[in-house]
Amino acid sequence: MWSLGVYSALSAEIIQAVLFYGFAALAVLGAWAIVLSGHIVRMAVYLLMTLAGVAGLYFVLGAQFLGAIQLLIYAGGTLILIVFGVMLTSRLPGQVLAASRGERLAGLLIAAVLGGLLLWATAMTPLVIGEPGTEPAAYGSLQELGREFLGRYLAAFEAAGVILLAVMIGAGYMGRRRSQE
């Protein structure tokens, strides 16, 4: 049953599949470890694992720039923010805040039902991938991406800049040092 068929031992497709399954396992195991873990710092480390797995998936899919951006900004920015938040708001080290058992069970059940429904929908959908025999084009170069940002997505690009400005002002104001009240 596990005959290789038409795939030679080291064909590009097998290498791509091995890399894909490796990074996918890293991402999914990290994500589910977050759900099942209780300690907040461990959840941050598992989130790092998940982000690294997703970045690897971006590299396998041919979006190298996005993979690099994911590692730089998501893992190196947002995750650091989360760890800072954990550091600044902890009083007792190692304290575990756990919801009641009934709540956790209900939450896991809802997540499982949602996951099952979506998996079923993914399996039942015939995903048309274009004309048979033609390979869908891979992601292009960085120049194309830049032209997209300054072309069709210019308005969204500028709006993202405005959002970042608003967030900087808002977060800076909300996090200001207050005199003792």
Added chain:
Amino acid sequence: MKRGVRISAAPEDNQEVFSKTAMDALVPISLSHVMTVSVLLAAAGVGTILTKRHAMGILIGVELLLNAAALNFVASGRWLPWNGWPVPQQADGLVFAIFIIVLAAAEAATALAIFLNFYHRFASMDVEKADQMKG
């Protein structure tokens, strides 16, 4: 084994393709493989949001959901050509994913500022403490 229906331009070419071996279904990575990973990440994100009492835990769950959505965008942009208007470009999936990363960072910063205020007020990160509007 999963059935795949390939729709081609000539109607007489339509046929159902059955996977002959496990390798045929598993090795050529396609949209459904990546979408399965995205679905599993999304389910984990929803599970985290629903079962955590620590405020940072809920934020981590939101980050998981955003990652799942960005992965879905990248995979769909890679494999789904569509004949809609406007003319699709090849970098569409990448652009959406970059916007998701930008907005996730902005939202994490805002949430952190809110949680710092929460901790300043309640001296705890337990979201059960925020019950003053109850009842």
